[in-house]
Amino acid sequence: MALTTAGVAACGKCRYFDQASTESHGASLGLCRYNPPISQPTQDSHGVWPKVEASDWCGHYERAEA
Numbered sequence: 001m002a003l004t005t006a007g008v009a010a011c012g013k014c015r016y017f018d019q020a021s022t023e024s025h026g027a028s029l030g031l032c033r034y035n036p037p038i039s040q041p042t043q044d045s046h047g048v049w050p051k052v053e054a055s056d057w058c059g060h061y062e063r064a065e066a
């Protein structure tokens with residue numbers, strides 16, 4: 001069964017894609033802000049947001065406002 005989002009969804013077009021936080025890492029990389037940070041390696045470190053490529057996608061995709 002084909003996924004309905006395949007070929008349509010892309011992190012780069014998603015409302016949860018935060019490219020501004022990763023601009024120094026290249027134009028195609030961003031953070032996914034759909035969920036809270038997923039881990040905190042040590043007590044004093046920051047939580048980790050998933051890094052995704054603009055061409056990635058997942059089932060939570062929602063088209064960003066134009």
Ligand code: SF4
Nearest residue numbers: 011014032034058061
């Ligand atoms: S991983 Fe999913 S929710 Fe996150 S930016 Fe990509 S498509 Fe959107």
